Each structure stands twice: as C-alpha cells, then as structure tokens.
Amino acid sequence: MGGWVEGDPVGDRRFLDLPGPFPLERGGQLPGVRVAYETWGSFDGSNAVLVEHALTGDSHVVGPAGPGHPTGGWWDGLIGPGRALDTGRFFVVCPNVLGGCQGTTGPSSFAPDDGRWGSRFPEVTVGDQVRVEAAVADALGVARWACVVGGSMGGMRALEWAVALPERVETLLFLASGAVATADQIGTQTTQQAAVRADPRWSGGDYDPADPPVDGLGIARRIAHLTYRSAFELGERFGNSVQDDGRFAVASYLDHHADKLARRFDPGSYVVLTETMNTWDVGRDRGGVAAALARVTARSLVAGVDSDRLYPLALQQEVADGLGVPLRVISSPYGHDGFLIEVDAVGGLLRELLG
Numbered sequence: 001m002g003g004w005v006e007g008d009p010v011g012d013r014r015f016l017d018l019p020g021p022f023p024l025e026r027g028g029q030l031p032g033v034r035v036a037y038e039t040w041g042s043f044d045g046s047n048a049v050l051v052e053h054a055l056t057g058d059s060h061v062v063g064p065a066g067p068g069h070p071t072g073g074w075w076d077g078l079i080g081p082g083r084a085l086d087t088g089r090f091f092v093v094c095p096n097v098l099g100g101c102q103g104t105t106g107p108s109s110f111a112p113d114d115g116r117w118g119s120r121f122p123e124v125t126v127g128d129q130v131r132v133e134a135a136v137a138d139a140l141g142v143a144r145w146a147c148v149v150g151g152s153m154g155g156m157r158a159l160e161w162a163v164a165l166p167e168r169v170e171t172l173l174f175l176a177s178g179a180v181a182t183a184d185q186i187g188t189q190t191t192q193q194a195a196v197r198a199d200p201r202w203s204g205g206d207y208d209p210a211d212p213p214v215d216g217l218g219i220a221r222r223i224a225h226l227t228y229r230s231a232f233e234l235g236e237r238f239g240n241s242v243q244d245d246g247r248f249a250v251a252s253y254l255d256h257h258a259d260k261l262a263r264r265f266d267p268g269s270y271v272v273l274t275e276t277m278n279t280w281d282v283g284r285d286r287g288g289v290a291a292a293l294a295r296v297t298a299r300s301l302v303a304g305v306d307s308d309r310l311y312p313l314a315l316q317q318e319v320a321d322g323l324g325v326p327l328r329v330i331s332s333p334y335g336h337d338g339f340l341i342e343v344d345a346v347g348g349l350l351r352e353l354l355g
C-alpha cells in the first residue's frame with residue numbers, strides 16, 4: 001500500500017501565510033498558520049460564499065481530476081456558470097481546514113524548528129478552525145459571507161461561523177451535522193483513533209512520513225465508512241455475496257475505501273480532526289446549545305439525510321428548532337454520505353437560499 005505524501009498537489013491551491021500567534025481554545029498556540037485554499041469566480045465586495053469541507057475532504061470542491069482527486073471534486077456540479085453557486089454571480093472560497101493535510105498547517109506540516117509537528121501538534125477545536133478562517137476572510141477582504149455552507153464536519157464550522165461571528169454570515173446552509181458531538185459519534189471516532197494508534201508504525205504520532213501507519217488508518221476508514229452508509233444500501237448492493245477472490249463483496253468494498261484513503265490522507269490529521277469533532281459543542285461557554293443558536297442572525301436552511309445513522313435527523317431538528325426554521329429532509333438511501341452524493345438536492349437548497 002502506498003503512503004500518503006504531505007503536499008500532494010490537489011487542483012489549483014493557493015496559499016496564505018497568516019502571522020501568529022494563534023492562541024488555541026484548549027491551551028497553547030500556533031506560531032503562525034499556512035492556509036491552502038481554492039476560489040472560483042470574482043469578488044465584488046459582497047458576493048463571497050464559503051464552502052466548508054468535511055473530515056477527509058479538501059478545498060477541491062469541483063474541478064478536474066488530479067493526483068489527489070482521480071474523480072475530480074467532491075461536490076462536482078455545484079459551482080460554475082449556471083450552477084447553484086453560479087460563478088457569474090458568486091466568488092466561492094474553500095479553505096483546507098486547520099489540522100488537515102492538504103496544505104493548511106497540520107500535524108504533518110513543519111514546525112518552526114523545521115521538524116514535523118507530529119505528536120507536538122496541539123489540540124484544535126472547531127472554534128480555532130473558524131478563527132483561522134476569519135483571518136483568511138480578512139486577508140481576502142471578505143467582511144461578510146453571502147453564504148456559508150457545509151456538511152458533517154464542514155457543517156460544524158459553518159454553524160460556528162454563524163454563532164461566533166453572526167454579523168459576518170448573511171445566509172447559512174447547515175447539512176447532515178449536529179450542534180454537539182453525540183456519544184455514538186465520539187464512540188466510533190475514538191475507536192477509529194485507537195485503530196490508528198494501534199499500528200506499530202504510529203510511533204506515538206511521530207512516524208516516518210515515508211512509512212506511515214496506513215494499516216491503522218485503513219481500519220479506521222473501514223469502521224467510519226460503515227457509519228457513512230446505510231444498512232439498507234449495503235444490503236441491496238452487497239448482501240452476503242462472496243467474490244471470486246474469496247472476500248465478501250462488502251469487505252472488498254471497504255478494503256477499497258481503506259486503500260484509497262491511506263493513499264491520500266495523513267494518519268496524524270485523521271486523529272487530530274476526529275478529536276476536533278469529538279470536542280464539538282457549539283454551546284460550550286455560551287450557556288448551552290439553545291443560547292448559542294439564539295445568536296444566529298443568518299437566514300438559514302437546515303437539512304439532513306433521512307437514512308443517516310451517524311448524524312440522524314433529530315440532530316438537525318435540534319438546530320432547526322434553535323434557529324426557528326423548518327427541517328428540510330433529503331431522501332436518499334446513501335446514509336450520511338447522502339450529503340455528498342445527492343448534489344442535485346444540495347444544489348436545490350442553495351438556489352432556494354440564495355434566491
């Protein structure tokens with residue numbers, strides 16, 4: 001199995017070096033942060049849209065295939081002339097998340113002493129990630145986003161923007177996410193982290209980048225991928241069928257997704273970002289979830305996928321209730337990954353929100 005390499009080119013990334021220090025919510029600070037991002041369209045002062053990617057996503061929302069993206073972007077079809085995020089009208093920005101591995105500072109980046117951050121990379125929260133993105137917005141001259149949209153972990157950042165900086169968010173599309181991590185999510189994510197750490201090559205997080213703990217990461221991805229799909233869909237597609245090579249078809253499918261992730265993602269980032277998701281609570285230090293949601297002034301749409309077993313509709317209902325809007329339901333057999341797969345439904349919601 002090939003190893004992931006920091007800095008693999010993905011699309012047409014550009015970089016911003018933000019001067020630090022960036023104090024962090026859980027203690028410590030980062031001396032400075034590099035952010036890799038992509039944009040589409042032209043900025044006219046009031047037309048900027050922020051797209052927030054999910055756990056293993058990146059800034060390549062749409063676009064041609066490349067080394068990191070053999071199939072193109074993860075929301076192909078959403079951005080471009082005449083599309084929901086029409087580039088004749090909007091300036092779309094997608095930064096790679098703090099703690100990730102696609103060019104923005106994360107555990108595989110070099111620290112000021114020229115060694116990799118590795119195990120020294122501090123714990124980062126969704127609030128920290130949004131503070132970094134606010135510095136990106138400042139650097140780009142975006143005082144207020146016309147829209148912030150995100151699903152899953154991207155939905156957490158989208159909601160954090162609308163709560164922490166309400167004056168900077170005109171509209172919000174919150175997809176397939178929740179206001180606070182559930183025991184179920186923390187349970188599966190800590191199990192995935194344990195799989196990564198159990199790989200002998202993990203070396204406490206300071207592994208050899210030429211020989212990363214891809215076996216542990218692959219097991220983590222298998223566990224995670226099951227939570228991203230529905231039992232119904234897996235049953236319809238694979239049942240109990242066995243392939244010619246002797247593997248159950250569903251096991252072969254999970255092997256495939258494990259191999260693909262191990263080739264494109266850093267195990268250290270996987271542990272850091274799943275921990276960011278574990279500590280997500282929009283109501284922390286704000287008097288609880290309801291009080292936090294009451295701060296939001298953005299015109300908002302909240303949607304979930306009816307077959308999502310990881311972020312079930314009740315979690316989006318809580319957010320919708322807090323924002324005083326009806327819950328929108330995307331009907332899909334694909335489970336949590338429905339927010340990635342049902343591009344037409346997501347595009348319809350964006351068109352409705354943006355008028």
Ligand SMILES: CC(=O)SCCNC(=O)CCNC(=O)[C@H](O)C(C)(C)COP(=O)(O)OP(=O)(O)OC[C@H]1O[C@@H](n2cnc3c(N)ncnc32)[C@H](O)[C@@H]1OP(=O)(O)O
Pocket residue numbers: 053054055056057058074151154249250252253254256257337340341
């Ligand atoms: C917001 C974000 O940025 S998140 C990042 C999004 N991207 C990812 O997560 C990448 C990982 N992929 C996924 O999670 C999902 O594939 C999605 C959501 C992107 C797309 O889902 P779908 O279109 O339903 O694809 P699906 O899950 O069926 O996977 C198809 C792949 O499985 C392979 N496959 C299907 N059956 C089998 C099998 N029995 N054995 C081996 N491989 C199999 C297909 O050949 C195909 O391979 P390819 O992707 O290399 O072309």
Ligand SMILES: N[C@@H](CCO)C(=O)O
Pocket residue numbers: 054055056057151152153228337340
């Ligand atoms: N497939 C998505 C699911 C998490 O939202 C990802 O890997 O980021």
